[in-house]
Amino acid sequence: MAVFTPVSLDDVSQWITQFPLGQALELKGISSGIENSNFFLTTERGEYVLTLFENLSFEQLPFYLKLMHHLAAHGVLVPAPIANDQGELIVALHGKPASIVTKLAGRSQMAPQPVHCAAVGAMLAKMHLAGRDYPLQQPNLRGLEWWHATTPEVLPYIPADKAQLLKAEVHYQETFAACETYKQLQRGPVHADLFRNNVMFEGERLTGFFDFYFAGCDTWLFDVAVTVNDWCIDLDTGVLDAARVRAMLDAYHAVRPFTEAEQHAWQTMLRAGALRFWLSRLYDYYRPREAEILTPHDPGHFERILRERIATPAPELF
Structure with a gap:
């Protein structure tokens, strides 16, 4: 992620003695993204990821x-969090909550084929089922309530046609969230940000999902929609690639069958996934925070995807 809080190897060398990882050997900032300060950390025991959380609290x-x-x-x-000698997963560094997790093998697949999409779909369904008995509860912090609060923050910066689309889509999603079909959707913990750069592969073998710091409890279908909107599109136009969509949905359905209510909600949920990231990118673009390394994303990408989802029906779930 963008480095908002600079950390040096000297800073980490004493701090890390409370973890069973040996001496810190190398620390390198990660420039992608815009939420937390992330670093690749090499120690005598292996390779890890150190994160300082810029927005999320200890609680x-x-x-x-x-x-x-x-x-x-x-x-x-998924990456495994490392506890310190007191059994704590979250420890202050430079006054910020910080954690260390294992680094996954492989690399992100930025030009996915149907085989990669199928692997992601199957693991996503497995993840949803595994989360059914997770005891902690937290809403999706980038859900409808956040859309309402954030929309007025960006409206002054965008032209009238974009403002009209944004307000209309938030209203559309609010209306849908109040309907009976939405209430019937399966729900539980979701990743909510499962883009190509948050999944690792070695060849065609999926090695893990990471960056769970947008996770929360929401509809599983929203998680599928967010994932399809990134993995199964032409990046220049936002148009869905039918073969990749079919591979992902069929693989997911084989592990956790979709419901009739989800089928009815599918087109709307794809729009919700596009809206969420268009709005967050508008906010990050027009209301940025200072960072040592910052790579803001183009808001127009998800505007195109939203317009495309409104105009063109996607392949059905099953």
Whole structure:
């Protein structure tokens, strides 16, 4: 993620003695993303990821880290949080909550084929099922309530046609969220940000999902929609690739069958997934925070996807 809080190897060398990881050997900032300060950390015991949380509090963080631990225990491929000698997963560094997790093998697949999409779909369904008995509760912090609060923050910066689309889509999603079909959707912990750069592969073998710090409890279908909107599209136009969509949905359905209510909600949920990221990118673009390394994303990408989802029906769930 963008580095908002600079950390040096000297800073980490004393701090890390409380973890069973040996001496810190190398620390390198990660420039992608815009939420937390992330670093690749090499120690005498191996390679890890160090995260300083810029927005999430000590009180909020147990939901995410304990969720990762829970999923790993159920066979879902995710990074394992490392506890210190007091059994704590979250420890202050430079006054910020910080954690260390294992680094996944492989690399992100930025040009996915149907085989990669199928692997992601199957693991996502397994993740949803594994989360059914996770005891902690937290809403999706980038859900409808956040859309309402954030829309007025960005409206002054965008032209009239975009403002009209944004307000109309928030109203559309609010109306849908009040209907009976929405209330019937299966729900539980979701990743909510499962883009290509948050999944690792070695060849065609999926090695893990990571970056769970947008996770929360929401409809599973929203999680599927967010994932399809990134993995199964032409990046220039936002148009869905039918072969990749079919591969992902069929693989998911084979593990956790979709319901009739989900079938009815599918087109609307794809729009919700596009809206969520269009709005967050508008906010990050027009209301940025200072960072040592910052790579803001183009808001127009998800505007195109939203317009495309409104104009063109997607392949059905099953």
